[in-house]
Amino acid sequence: MNHGKQYRITTGMGLLLILCGYLTNRFLIVKPNRILEGTVINMPAVIKDKPILFTAFFLLLAGMIFIISKEKIKWYFTSAVVTFVIILFLYGVGLYSQEVITDFTQVARVSLSIGFWFVFLGLMIVLDSSCHYDGNFQVNRLIGFLGIILFFIFVMLNQGYFDQIGIIKEMHIRNEQYWIAVKGHLLLSLIASLMGLFIGVLLSYIGYKHKKYKKYFILVSNGAQVIPTLSFLGLLMIPLTLLAKKYAFLKVLGISGIGYFPALIVLTSYTLLPIINQSITGFETISRDVIISAEAMGMKPMEVFWRIEFPLALPGILSGFKIALVQSTANCILAGLVGGGGLGALLFLGLAQSASDLVALSALTVVMMAMILNGILSVVIGSMKKRKGFI
Amino acid sequence: MIHFKNVSKAYGDHQVLKDIDVSINKGEITVILGPSGCGKSTLLKLINKTILPDEGDIYLNKQNIRDIQDTTLKRSIGYAIQGVGLFPHMSVKENISTVPKLLKWDKRTIDNRVQALMEMMELPETFSKKYPIHLSGGEAQRVGVARALAGNPEILLMDEPFGALDPITRGKLQRKLLNIQKKLHKTIVFVTHDVSEALLLADELILMKDQSILKKDHPYKIVTEAKALLKTFTGGSFAFELLEKFRISDIVDQLTGLQDFDGYCLHEDISLKEVVSEMILQGKSQLTVRNNHQYYRLDFYSLMDLAKRKHYE
Numbered sequence: 190m191n192h193g194k195q196y197r198i199t200t201g202m203g204l205l206l207i208l209c210g211y212l213t214n215r216f217l218i219v220k221p222n223r224i225l226e227g228t229v230i231n232m233p234a235v236i237k238d239k240p241i242l243f244t245a246f247f248l249l250l251a252g253m254i255f256i257i258s259k260e261k262i263k264w265y266f267t268s269a270v271v272t273f274v275i276i277l278f279l280y281g282v283g284l285y286s287q288e289v290i291t292d293f294t295q296v297a298r299v300s301l302s303i304g305f306w307f308v309f310l311g312l313m314i315v316l317d318s319s320c321h322y323d324g325n326f327q328v329n330r331l332i333g334f335l336g337i338i339l340f341f342i343f344v345m346l347n348q349g350y351f352d353q354i355g356i357i358k359e360m361h362i363r364n365e366q367y368w369i370a371v372k373g374h375l376l377l378s379l380i381a382s383l384m385g386l387f388i389g390v391l392l393s394y395i396g397y398k399h400k401k402y403k404k405y406f407i408l409v410s411n412g413a414q415v416i417p418t419l420s421f422l423g424l425l426m427i428p429l430t431l432l433a434k435k436y437a438f439l440k441v442l443g444i445s446g447i448g449y450f451p452a453l454i455v456l457t458s459y460t461l462l463p464i465i466n467q468s469i470t471g472f473e474t475i476s477r478d479v480i481i482s483a484e485a486m487g488m489k490p491m492e493v494f495w496r497i498e499f500p501l502a503l504p505g506i507l508s509g510f511k512i513a514l515v516q517s518t519a520n521c522i523l524a525g526l527v528g529g530g531g532l533g534a535l536l537f538l539g540l541a542q543s544a545s546d547l548v549a550l551s552a553l554t555v556v557m558m559a560m561i562l563n564g565i566l567s568v569v570i571g572s573m574k575k576r577k578g579f580i
Numbered sequence: 581m582i583h584f585k586n587v588s589k590a591y592g593d594h595q596v597l598k599d600i601d602v603s604i605n606k607g608e609i610t611v612i613l614g615p616s617g618c619g620k621s622t623l624l625k626l627i628n629k630t631i632l633p634d635e636g637d638i639y640l641n642k643q644n645i646r647d648i649q650d651t652t653l654k655r656s657i658g659y660a661i662q663g664v665g666l667f668p669h670m671s672v673k674e675n676i677s678t679v680p681k682l683l684k685w686d687k688r689t690i691d692n693r694v695q696a697l698m699e700m701m702e703l704p705e706t707f708s709k710k711y712p713i714h715l716s717g718g719e720a721q722r723v724g725v726a727r728a729l730a731g732n733p734e735i736l737l738m739d740e741p742f743g744a745l746d747p748i749t750r751g752k753l754q755r756k757l758l759n760i761q762k763k764l765h766k767t768i769v770f771v772t773h774d775v776s777e778a779l780l781l782a783d784e785l786i787l788m789k790d791q792s793i794l795k796k797d798h799p800y801k802i803v804t805e806a807k808a809l810l811k812t813f814t815g816g817s818f819a820f821e822l823l824e825k826f827r828i829s830d831i832v833d834q835l836t837g838l839q840d841f842d843g844y845c846l847h848e849d850i851s852l853k854e855v856v857s858e859m860i861l862q863g864k865s866q867l868t869v870r871n872n873h874q875y876y877r878l879d880f881y882s883l884m885d886l887a888k889r890k891h892y893e
């Protein structure tokens with residue numbers, strides 16, 4: 190299929206999603222407090238009230254019709270328009286929420302509802318499609334525009350435009366708790382992925398050097414993947430608790446059936462599959478002649494590893510690490526269930542209290558964290574490949 | 581210098597070398613010539629312990645290489661492998677300086693060495709920052725040879741190092757190799773399946789076929805005495821290849837100059853093969869050549885003799 194056509198279709202799907210969001214009844218909900226149901230407001234009502242939103246959507250519609258009707262699409266231009274529209278959209282919603290809340294008590298708020306998320310997602314899809322060109326994914330462009338959007342979100346946050354929005358309110362109320370959760374979440378995912386990286390690369394290298402072990406390592410890493418996360422945590426609880434009871438020093442280290450430790454083991458196990466898969470491929474694609482030359486020059490096995498094999502497999506290793514890290518940020522939510530902290534703890538607290546804003550805040554933060562980490566690592570890997578003559 | 585004693589090697593059931601018994605002399609270019617798959621590369625790989633023989637021993641300066649430490653042996657032997665095998669993540673310069681770095685030379689020395697080698701291999705200076713993926717096959721091969729020479733090894737193993745080059749560049753590099761050899765007197769083991777290359781470069785020629793060595797001798801002797809054998813390798817024009825080895829300037833010392841001459845003469849320093857070509861073109865069996873303001877007469881019937889005498893020098 191023609192790639193331009195393909196992304197015209199995804200663009201269309203994004204626009205359809207936006208339309209759905211427009212037609213849904215629940216766009217925003219004005220609530221007297223965090224738990225009670227409030228007044229449902231649909232998007233046309235908001236647009237009537239805020240000409241800026243109207244302008245944004247007029248721009249989007251006009252721009253899209255113009256673009257889709259053209260034979261040759263200026264994708265760069267599309268990305269810029271959509272970015273602008275996203276910023277205007279958020280700004281409009283922020284303004285509206287500030288005006289609709291009249292009593293500035295702590296508890297009243299505007300919750301973002303399904304319609305808002307539809308529109309937001311639709312806009313993101315359009316932005317993403319516009320960053321594909323001739324079948325090439327222009328990662329740097331997407332990251333650039335996302336960066337611009339994040340910057341404006343940050344500025345508007347700072348200016349208080351979103352103070353009446355439920356999730357932001359939730360964030361302000363639990364300011365300290367929230368940032369501790371973010372830090373804990375990030376740290377746990379990072380440590381698990383780094384441990385997975387270390388173990389995974391080690392096993393991959395052994396598997397690459399000694400083919401007979403390779404299938405066992407792949408079996409084990411696949412096996413870990415198959416056990417459902419929750420049962421995995423449950424399974425670990427009993428032996429770890431027993432161990433901690435028996436050996437006091439483990440308890441001093443914080444190792445027990447609940448808390449961060451079982452979560453760390455589970456997360457690390459899950460990272461093994463992507464890392465081992467990608468690393469073994471990375472090692473195995475090194476040409477035989479390269480290894481023969483290296484050895485013929487009198488490099489010792491360790492020198493061959495550090496100077497030749499590791500750097501050549503590094504792009505593969507890092508792309509495995511990228512998958513592992515992004516996956517860990519998602520899986521890490523379940524750490525909240527066993528007292529491992531992180532954003533999962535907040536999310537389950539929100540679920541328990543049926544406070545949808547808290548749930549949305551936690552989930553959204555995890556998504557953003559995953560996206561940002563993915564973006565950073567993609568750029569690092571891309572620039573490394575370019576610099577080191579791989580492409 | 582290098583001595584194979586009853587060496588055999590098999591991969592699984594596949595016998596690759598059978599009872600090899602041969603010596604390679606110090607300071608000479610020994611060329612191994614043979615058809616594809618006869619075990620030339622395998623023979624080369626045995627010398628620096630890239631692979632180990634199943635039976636027999638190999639001696640380097642009378643010392644069994646089994647007793648020499650792997651890395652010590654390998655660092656003292658330059659090896660340009662058949663597949664080139666440049667390191668894809670290193671620039672041309674980094675590739676060439678690999679062994680000097682392992683030998684812990686200082687940076688200045690390494691830089692100078694790399695520059696000199698690139699010049700020798702006719703690689704433009706701007707290539708030093710290029711990565712192997714951006715090189716043509718012939719360029720990559722030349723970098724491979726430069727890399728093998730970099731550590732200034734006593735022994736050089738070269739496995740079809742000029743295979744991917746065009747005839748002109750190949751000719752230039754072959755001459756360069758001979759020139760370098762005149763000064764440095766390395767022990768070079770050179771693998772090829774190109775007869776003219778073999779005859780041009782060889783001080784000593786080894787003919788290989790079907791896992792074993794058929795003959796090892798002076799190339800002139802092989803051409804004249806083992807004609808039938810050589811024919812099975814190549815066809816019948818090998819006398820030309822032998823004549824290609826010598827230039828007019830190489831053999832004038834065996835001629836007596838003419839007192840005076842004014843007529844048609846060849847005045848470039850061309851090879852004896854080109855002289856024959858000129859004789860055929862002009863339909864003459866005698867031609868006059870000029871070298872250093874001196875005139876000499878070259879006779880068709882004496883050419884092979886001249887080559888022979890030169891060979892045995």
Ligand SMILES: Nc1ncnc2c1ncn2[C@@H]1O[C@H](COP(=O)(O)OP(=O)(O)OP(=O)(O)O)[C@@H](O)[C@H]1O
Nearest residue numbers: 591594596615616617618619620621622623662773
């Ligand atoms: N690692 C190996 N495993 C199994 N067989 C091998 C291996 N290396 C070489 N061989 C076999 O050994 C034989 C000799 O190989 P070698 O590379 O020495 O040939 P060669 O004379 O260098 O040929 P060419 O001129 O094509 O390079 C071939 O039949 C080859 O298939």
Ligand SMILES: [Mg+2]
Nearest residue numbers: 620621662739
């Ligand atoms: Mg070979």
